[in-house]
Amino acid sequence: MQASPRIAVVGAGLAGACAAFALAPYATVTVFEASSSQAEAFRAQGGLVHPLMTRRARPNWRHEEALQALERLLEATGVRVQRGLLRVAFEARQYTDFQEAARRYPQWASWLAPEAVRDHFPQVHAPYGALWIPSGLLVPVATLIQSLLAHAGVPVHRGVEILDWQETATEVVLQAANGAAYTFDYVVLAPGYGYVRHPELARLPLQGVKGQAIALSSLPELGHLPPVVANVHVVFGPDHLHVGSSYELTFSSLAPSPAQSLQLQEQAAYWVPAIARATFKEAWVGVRVIRPLQPLPVLSPLPSRRRVWLFSALGSRGLLFAPLLASWLPKVLFEPERLPPEVRLTRA
Structure with missing residues (x-):
């Protein structure tokens, strides 16, 4: 990364906080957040993450790297988590899937037949059995976001809605709803559902x-x-x-x-x-x-742009993917060709 580039992160949710934390040691980072509330938007999140989150209890994309990246963030911020979760098979065909998962991945999960669930967790009804996943984490999402921003030590401008951006060969100018304009070398957009308010983003397959x-x-x-x-x-x-x-x-x-x-x-x-x-x-x-057609997140320059990036489409696996993808930013921001093709946007 070039010497102390000026980088704006638009959005102070999980993706934005992870991006700010990853970029802060290498750049002059400023965060903009449209909402004035710090935690309200994250109360609906359960904060659960583990390596077998697919319907058939198979490993997720780059699961080992992703979990390691999350553990590094937790260690760096000191956020305390609860470990261990019970994943109950909720349909008959998962009975075989979960047994197979426990056989193939004993380092992550053990199989509990219905009678074993009754013995260990008598309050739980599990007619098709369950997986005990000791590495599963319960993470306080709002606390993690606040801690990441605090440890990044970057200014966070809340209540500032970014309406548009203009990119030149050397910089990006952000236009805010309050009439202010801000100039940066690069911009990382992490707007969450706010993407629908931006015509350039609303046209994307999100x-x-x-x-x-x-x-x-x-x-x-x-x-x-x-x-x-x-x-x-x-x-x-x-x-x-x-x-x-x-x-x-x-x-x-x-x-x-x-x-x-x-x-x-x-x-x-x-x-x-x-x-x-x-x-x-x-x-x-x-x-x-x-992304309906690609069940993986986005970390990519916008189509036909070089200095405006999108960090989005984390779905229900934000805790799994956001720390990993954010950790790539210091290396890929100037060399986007180093990104895995699975997370890049393609020209429509």
Whole structure:
């Protein structure tokens, strides 16, 4: 990387915070965030990550590198996590898939037949068995984001919405909604669902997926359980139970849905029957960004651009992929040809 380039990171979510943290030792970094709230947008996230997150419990793309990158961030920031989770097979065909996963990847998971789940976790209903994944992590996402930005030591301008950008041969000029203009050598756009407000980004093959999560009253008899992951996930906190998440590919409102809240509790209660007795406290909504035709994130210059980059499409695996991709930025920003082709945008 050239000597102390000026780099703007637009978006202070997980991708933006990881990018700022990775670039700060090598550049003069400034972060812009449209929202004035630090943590509200991340309350819908469960914060769960492990190496076998696919439906058939197979390793994710570059899973070992990705988990190592996350562990490095956790060590550097001192953010504390909970380890170990129970992944319950939620349909009959996963019975064989999960057994095979445990056989092929004993370093990550062990198979628990239905009777073994009853012995070890009697509060959990697992008619098709489960995987015990000791390396699974429960990460406080909002805390990690705040810690990354604090450790990066970069200025964070909240409540500043970037509307547009103009790229020249030597710099990028950002135009803000407040009328201000800011000049940088490079810009990394990490806008989350805010991409839909930018015509250049809205034309890209991206899609928002609405997800809702709920908080239920805590139940003392469940306090010792690890996170349970099936077609929904349940995190057992001291103050509330966190249940998520719904997946809506089409939506017209970002408001929580009472019907979705009820469905989430009913689904969670199928796997942990005592949850039927919990009382509803609150619902949260977030929107994940995905690439429908390519289930991997984006880290790439925008088509026909060199100095404006996009860091997006992390979907439900942001904790897995964001630290790894961000760690590449100091090397690839000036040499984008070094990027894996799977994460690059191609000309439409």
